[in-house]
Amino acid sequence: MDIRKLVKPNIRSLRAYQAEEIPCRVKLDANESPFGMTVLKSVRTNRYPDPGARELRKLVAAELRVRPENVLHGNGSDELIYCLIAAFGGPVMYPVPTFSMYGIIAQALGERRIEVPLDGAFDLDIKNCASHVKKSRPRLVFLSSPNNPTGNSFSHDRIVRIIRQSGGIVVVDEAYQPFSDKKSFVPLLKKHRNLVVLRTLSKIGLAALRVGFMIADKDVVTEVNKVRLPFNVNALSQKVATDALRNREQRKGNINRIVAGRKMLLKNLEGIEGITVYPSDANFILFRVNNGDRVHRELLRHGILIRNMKGVAEGCLRVSVGAERENRAFLKALRVLM
Numbered sequence: 001m002d003i004r005k006l007v008k009p010n011i012r013s014l015r016a017y018q019a020e021e022i023p024c025r026v027k028l029d030a031n032e033s034p035f036g037m038t039v040l041k042s043v044r045t046n047r048y049p050d051p052g053a054r055e056l057r058k059l060v061a062a063e064l065r066v067r068p069e070n071v072l073h074g075n076g077s078d079e080l081i082y083c084l085i086a087a088f089g090g091p092v093m094y095p096v097p098t099f100s101m102y103g104i105i106a107q108a109l110g111e112r113r114i115e116v117p118l119d120g121a122f123d124l125d126i127k128n129c130a131s132h133v134k135k136s137r138p139r140l141v142f143l144s145s146p147n148n149p150t151g152n153s154f155s156h157d158r159i160v161r162i163i164r165q166s167g168g169i170v171v172v173d174e175a176y177q178p179f180s181d182k183k184s185f186v187p188l189l190k191k192h193r194n195l196v197v198l199r200t201l202s203k204i205g206l207a208a209l210r211v212g213f214m215i216a217d218k219d220v221v222t223e224v225n226k227v228r229l230p231f232n233v234n235a236l237s238q239k240v241a242t243d244a245l246r247n248r249e250q251r252k253g254n255i256n257r258i259v260a261g262r263k264m265l266l267k268n269l270e271g272i273e274g275i276t277v278y279p280s281d282a283n284f285i286l287f288r289v290n291n292g293d294r295v296h297r298e299l300l301r302h303g304i305l306i307r308n309m310k311g312v313a314e315g316c317l318r319v320s321v322g323a324e325r326e327n328r329a330f331l332k333a334l335r336v337l338m
């Protein structure tokens with residue numbers, strides 16, 4: 001597969017911005033100030049950040065057992081979704097309900113959207129997907145697995161089938177993979193050049209930093225990198241993200257606590273009459289009640305805010321796994337009003 005042929009013609013002929021770094025004693029080339037301010041001891045606020053986020057990418061590459069040239073950094077994975085659509089264009093296909101940004105960004109960039117409803121178990125409707133892939137030849141397919149807002153992972157073999165059938169790029173968005181015991185698609189990158197995996201630090205306690213990653217074939221990285229703005233991830237975020245990722249113990253510990261909280265919430269929700277709970281591999285749970293609007297509103301009267309999925313998944317509410325105390329408060333209020 002020639003990745004360069006997949007990309008939009010205007011991108012094909014583009015060259016990535018080169019912010020070259022020339023070692024020097026006196027740096028007067030970038031209109032920076034010589035006077036930094038004390039924010040974080042190790043961050044020089046007066047200089048532009050490393051446009052290649054090399055340390056951070058090296059760390060992520062090592063963790064995922066790929067090479068740094070297979071990793072591209074984004075100001076959140078949202079930005080990488082934007083870059084992917086900017087580089088490859090539409091049609092952009094994705095199942096519904098799913099993460100809203102695929103559709104919003106595709107529309108913002110004027111690309112055609114193909115929405116394929118999930119099946120009754122919120123899994124990929126493989127027949128429908130296959131026929132749309134054949135008929136409309138989407139240049140990009142976005143599959144969030146585990147899926148937001150349904151919480152489940154799509155069947156591994158259905159995703160693989162779409163990757164195989166598609167003549168375009170297939171993005172598996174693994175924003176919630178750290179909470180799942182299903183296999184990541186990162187190891188499959190070697191076999192499928194049109195596969196892109198998205199990761200983010202946002203759901204594992206670092207949402208404030210706005211750091212996400214795309215893992216892909218180096219030709220895909222080269223093309224997408226052309227539309228990335230040079231200093232998209234700031235120096236503070238690069239530094240804090242690097243330090244945070246190195247603290248593996250705390251990171252894994254927090255993830256384990258969320259998974260334990262999810263189990264507790266699931267078990268308790270299943271025991272409340274009038275609630276249908278959906279399985280979750282993520283850090284949130286989708287559930288259905290008779291009167292979603294009322295439950296949502298009444299919870300808020302108790303000071304508890306969850307997400308009303310009205311218009312996306314009818315009658316459904318989505319609750320994020322919080323700290324033990326928050327989960328208990330949510331369950332208590334829910335029991336009172338059910």
Ligand SMILES: *Cc1c(COP(=O)(O)O)cnc(C)c1O
Binds near residue numbers: 075078099147199212
């Ligand atoms: C939250 C979320 C993201 C956004 O991640 P950022 O890195 O914060 O931009 C991407 N994909 C899915 C499926 C999400 O739920």
